Amino acid sequence: MIGALTPAAESPWDLGARLSRTPAPAAVVIFGASGDLTHRKLMPALYNLALQQLLPPEMAIVGVARTAWTDDEFRDEMRRAVDAHSRSGRTDGDVWHGFARRLRYVPASFDDPQAYARLDALLRELDVEMGTRGNRLFYLATAPEFFPLIGERLGAVGLSGQGEGNFSRLVVEKPFGEDLASARALNHRLEAVFEESQVYRIDHYLGKETVQNLLVLRFGNAIFEPIWNRRYVDHVQITVAEDLGVETRGGYYDQSGALRDIVQNHIFQVLSIVAMEPPARFASRDVRDEKVKVLRAIPPLRAEEVARSAVRGQYGAGFIGGTPVPGYRTEQGVDPASNTETFVALRLFIENWRWAGTPFYVRTGKRLPRRASEVAIQFKSAPHLPFIDTPVEAIAPNLLTLRIQPDEGASLKFVAKVPGTRVDLRTVSMDFAYGSSFLRASPEAYERLLLDALIGDSTLFTRWDEVERAWEIVDDVIAMWAAQGADFPNYEAGTWGPEAADDLIARDGRRWRRL
Amino acid sequence: MNVEGSGPGAELAQGREVAWDGHVENVTELARRLGALRDRPGGPPLPVAGVLNLVAVPLVGEVVEVEGLIESLADHQPSRAVVVALDPDGEGIDAHLEARAQLLSGSANVVVELARITLHGDRTRAAASAVLPLLRSDLPTFLWWPRTPDPDDPLLDALAETADRVVTEAGRGHEAHRALDCLLRTVASEGAAITDLAWGAITPWRQLVTQLVGPEHVATMRAGGVAEIWHAGPEHTMEALLLAGWLRDCLGARLLIELHARPDVADGGLVEVHLESLRGMRLAIERIPGRSSAAIIVSGPGEPSRRRVLPLPEPTRAGLLAGELELQRRDRPFERALPLAATVAGR
Numbered sequence: 001m002i003g004a005l006t007p008a009a010e011s012p013w014d015l016g017a018r019l020s021r022t023p024a025p026a027a028v029v030i031f032g033a034s035g036d037l038t039h040r041k042l043m044p045a046l047y048n049l050a051l052q053q054l055l056p057p058e059m060a061i062v063g064v065a066r067t068a069w070t071d072d073e074f075r076d077e078m079r080r081a082v083d084a085h086s087r088s089g090r091t092d093g094d095v096w097h098g099f100a101r102r103l104r105y106v107p108a109s110f111d112d113p114q115a116y117a118r119l120d121a122l123l124r125e126l127d128v129e130m131g132t133r134g135n136r137l138f139y140l141a142t143a144p145e146f147f148p149l150i151g152e153r154l155g156a157v158g159l160s161g162q163g164e165g166n167f168s169r170l171v172v173e174k175p176f177g178e179d180l181a182s183a184r185a186l187n188h189r190l191e192a193v194f195e196e197s198q199v200y201r202i203d204h205y206l207g208k209e210t211v212q213n214l215l216v217l218r219f220g221n222a223i224f225e226p227i228w229n230r231r232y233v234d235h236v237q238i239t240v241a242e243d244l245g246v247e248t249r250g251g252y253y254d255q256s257g258a259l260r261d262i263v264q265n266h267i268f269q270v271l272s273i274v275a276m277e278p279p280a281r282f283a284s285r286d287v288r289d290e291k292v293k294v295l296r297a298i299p300p301l302r303a304e305e306v307a308r309s310a311v312r313g314q315y316g317a318g319f320i321g322g323t324p325v326p327g328y329r330t331e332q333g334v335d336p337a338s339n340t341e342t343f344v345a346l347r348l349f350i351e352n353w354r355w356a357g358t359p360f361y362v363r364t365g366k367r368l369p370r371r372a373s374e375v376a377i378q379f380k381s382a383p384h385l386p387f388i389d390t391p392v393e394a395i396a397p398n399l400l401t402l403r404i405q406p407d408e409g410a411s412l413k414f415v416a417k418v419p420g421t422r423v424d425l426r427t428v429s430m431d432f433a434y435g436s437s438f439l440r441a442s443p444e445a446y447e448r449l450l451l452d453a454l455i456g457d458s459t460l461f462t463r464w465d466e467v468e469r470a471w472e473i474v475d476d477v478i479a480m481w482a483a484q485g486a487d488f489p490n491y492e493a494g495t496w497g498p499e500a501a502d503d504l505i506a507r508d509g510r511r512w513r514r515l
Numbered sequence: 516m517n518v519e520g521s522g523p524g525a526e527l528a529q530g531r532e533v534a535w536d537g538h539v540e541n542v543t544e545l546a547r548r549l550g551a552l553r554d555r556p557g558g559p560p561l562p563v564a565g566v567l568n569l570v571a572v573p574l575v576g577e578v579v580e581v582e583g584l585i586e587s588l589a590d591h592q593p594s595r596a597v598v599v600a601l602d603p604d605g606e607g608i609d610a611h612l613e614a615r616a617q618l619l620s621g622s623a624n625v626v627v628e629l630a631r632i633t634l635h636g637d638r639t640r641a642a643a644s645a646v647l648p649l650l651r652s653d654l655p656t657f658l659w660w661p662r663t664p665d666p667d668d669p670l671l672d673a674l675a676e677t678a679d680r681v682v683t684e685a686g687r688g689h690e691a692h693r694a695l696d697c698l699l700r701t702v703a704s705e706g707a708a709i710t711d712l713a714w715g716a717i718t719p720w721r722q723l724v725t726q727l728v729g730p731e732h733v734a735t736m737r738a739g740g741v742a743e744i745w746h747a748g749p750e751h752t753m754e755a756l757l758l759a760g761w762l763r764d765c766l767g768a769r770l771l772i773e774l775h776a777r778p779d780v781a782d783g784g785l786v787e788v789h790l791e792s793l794r795g796m797r798l799a800i801e802r803i804p805g806r807s808s809a810a811i812i813v814s815g816p817g818e819p820s821r822r823r824v825l826p827l828p829e830p831t832r833a834g835l836l837a838g839e840l841e842l843q844r845r846d847r848p849f850e851r852a853l854p855l856a857a858t859v860a861g862r
Contacts, residue, residue, distance in 0.1 A: 013725040013733070013765055016848035018718050018838075022726050053722045053826055057811060094808040098824040131821075 023454035024167075025058030027123050027132040031110065031150050032141035033063025033074070037173065039081035042141060045446035047082045047091065050099045054451060058131035062104045062122065064115070074105035087444055102130065110146045116157045123159070134166035137453055144175055148189035155193030162198065171200045171453050174265050175256065176462075179478050180471040187464055196464055200453045205266040206460040207445025210408040214273050214375070215282070217402065217410065224400075225278065227379070230358045234397065236274060237376040237513055238267055240364040240404075243320050244371070245493070246342075250333025257340040259312070259474055259481075262364040268295060268470045269462065270404070271360060274375055275350050284459040288466065295469040297352040303476050308507075310477050311500040312486065313343030315367040318493030325367060325493045339486040342366040345501040347508070348473075361505055363512065367493035372515045373404035387423045396427045401513075408442075524555035527616040528623040534613040542645045545610050545630060549649065552614040553625055561616060564624040567840060568656040569596045570646055570674060581661060582629060587833050588840070589615060589627040595651045598631040599642055599674075605635035608645065643673035655679045655843055659836065662687050663694045664701040664709075672705070681709045682839045686753030692860045695756055699853050708845040713753035714852075715835040719828050720758060720785055723800055727811065728790065735792040737767040744772070745787040747780035751860065754785050760856025761848060762790075772859050780804075784829075802827060 049055045083090045108115030154160050162168040177183025246253040272291035279286035316327040329336050343365035379398040399413040411431040418424040490498040523533040553560040573581040585596045611631040616623045658678035663685045685694040702709045742762045746755035759772045777786050790798045795816040809827035814820035
């Protein structure tokens with residue numbers, strides 16, 4: 001009937017090159033609607049989707065939080081949030097008017113069973129009033145301790161059920177557990193209510209344009225695949241460096257640390273994309289099957305290897321950009337005797353035919369000299385240089401760098417002749433910068449991911465077996481570090497981490513890239 | 516900003532536009548001079564950020580407007596642009612070269628290199644050969660033909676040979692039926708992928724229709740239904756005809772299509788679209804004047820009518836052109852809609 005919207009896969013229209021896929025009618029329910037994530041990311045993303053004609057006409061957005069707002073107060077608050085944080089600037093009056101009428105609010109405590117009955121009644125009402133057709137997308141933008149509770153309460157009132165013609169999906173923010181055991185416990189409670197295919201575990205790194213471009217660069221170009229293996233690649237470095245400290249997240253971060261906050265999710269996701277085999281199709285199951293195979297091929301870091309292959313650090317006071325900054329232990333919300341790591345470096349191996357013997361060095365840290373996320377593929381040196389007086393060692397080997405942020409792009413270093421009468425060689429760089437080639441702004445990661453969740457495309461979400469395996473890899477490290485004391489702080493803010501991190505890679509005769 | 520040495524490249528790097536004007540006998544000299552605008556003695560030339568070549572052939576009197584529009588695209592699509600003007604009087608080639616840079620990724624990059632060449636006298640017959648040396652190799656080349664294409668025009672034919680994609684504005688300056696006929700013949704005769712800005716202009720309308728009409732209703736519309744399209748102005752517009760052609764393509768030959776003029780609306784474009792199936796389901800999309808939104812009214816037998824307001828972006832000419840420059844493949848729905856639009860128009 002008119003007013004019904006169809007998923008792209010079922011669209012009777014030939015969308016061609018110009019028309020965009022749009023999701024089926026649905027109600028999006030955001031738990032934690034008064035929180036920072038909703039203000040900064042979720043609501044601006046939903047508004048921008050509406051602005052681009054990418055949301056279904058039949059749609060409702062329901063906020064759930066403890067704050068005692070009315071519908072109108074919620075709308076006003078969300079408009080302020082969109083005005084402040086949307087990439088498209090301040091709201092357009094007409095578009096906002098049409099968008100705001102979709103917004104509803106349920107003031108509730110997440111553990112109150114009556115609240116879920118009220119929510120259920122409201123959603124049924126919206127099915128009639130807004131034509132949302134029984135489709136629901138629940139977004140858990142709350143503190144992680146509420147994830148299982150909310151899931152179970154939704155199940156108790158039947159909101160996790162889906163039939164032939166309607167869906168119920170659950171989007172879960174990170175962290176998904178704090179170690180292997182807690183992640184399994186969380187998943188066990190969620191899977192009692194929602195099937196795996198209904199759960200969308202979000203890792204916003206996968207929504208970043210440049211991370212998706214890793215897939216395109218690898219599998220859309222024929223020149224890289226033949227050399228993307230142990231025969232030609234000497235090693236790989238993955239860096240996620242931040243110059244910021246913990247800012248207002250001290251309380252959360254002190255319970256988490258860099259290993260849980262960045263390595264177990266973002267870095268392992270990027271690593272699995274860098275190292276995966278080509279999927280047959282760019283479809284959810286194919287891509288995620290290949291990613292999890294990579295993670296399965298990484299042997300967990302056992303206790304006896306931690307000293308050799310894992311380094312942790314915590315920043316002390318120092319300087320960032322010429323400005324003094326405090327040490328981690330004096331940050332707001334942080335235990336003054338905290339042993340939480342703010343820096344991690346790991347040496348990993350992927351034991352499969354493609355990568356056996358090729359080390360993957362990963363590092364992440366806070367209060368490093370600059371913000372930079374990148375993947376660097378260091379190729380092996382040329383076996384022989386037929387140029388007189390130019391030893392192989394004098395020439396830097398080829399390096400392919402894929403920059404995730406900032407200055408998104410890629411560059412390839414290769415050797416060229418210095419102009420002149422002699423044969424002098426020097427490394428030069430061939431650059432591709434997103435900012436130079438495509439001047440248009442990339443969509444926010446949350447726009448892409450929300451749209452995919454509504455459409456039912458889980459390609460860019462992490463499947464449980466990926467999450468579980470990622471925890472398995474680092475679980476011993478977590479346990480050991482928790483059991484042992486630490487000589488912290490062990491690096492100054494504004495440096496590239498503790499000396500032990502340099503030693504970790506230097507033992508293999510290599511060194512970290514200078515970013 | 517990294518500024519080395521002096522010269523035009525250094526001026527560019529400081530955000531100043533640099534230009535050169537002169538008269539030449541051969542375009543090869545212009546290609547050299549265009550490169551020289553980026554020179555910085557004592558340092559490397561300022562790097563170029565470019566993703567495409569854009570060749571434009573404006574009508575006499577529209578050169579300034581076209582150049583301004585191309586420059587406005589630098590925020591979106593960095594390009595090497597060649598604007599071709601023809602003057603049957605005089606001799607040789609007058610040229611105006613300019614370059615503009617932006618700070619990208621921490622360093623200055625040239626984002627627009629514009630060459631306007633005015634071909635005089637018998638040089639007007641050699642436009643294609645004058646354009647070719649000015650194009651950057653290995654970049655996709657777009658030909659913007661901001662008027663109705665004449666399939667018998669040797670200049671269009673020659674320039675289309677060099678282009679991967681041709682963007683026309685067939686609806687400008689001619690009544691739509693005749694323009695549609697010319698466009699149809701041009702698409703049939705040229706090898707390059709061809710599109711028209713009027714087709715881009717109806718994309719937001721098509722997006723709404725695909726969002727609002729589900730598969731069951733598409734099936735009933737294919738069995739027989741009515742589409743009514745109201746357009747601004749007294750005469751049928753290219754937008755209205757193309758939308759009609761697209762609906763006919765998607766919903767089949769049994770769909771009855773009626774076009775209605777709204778002479779009281781002067782700002783061009785579509786005003787309203789109504790779809791009604793034989794089962795009495797009705798959809799109305801009505802543009803809200805002066806706003807980037809439309810009122811949507813949906814009703815059916817035994818159902819209350821529902822009204823809501825949804826975004827309906829109002830495209831600008833620059834925005835439409837920018838959109839076309841992002842596409843590098845053939846637009847099959849357009850190519851199918853075009854002959855069907857002609858049948859609706861009675862041609």
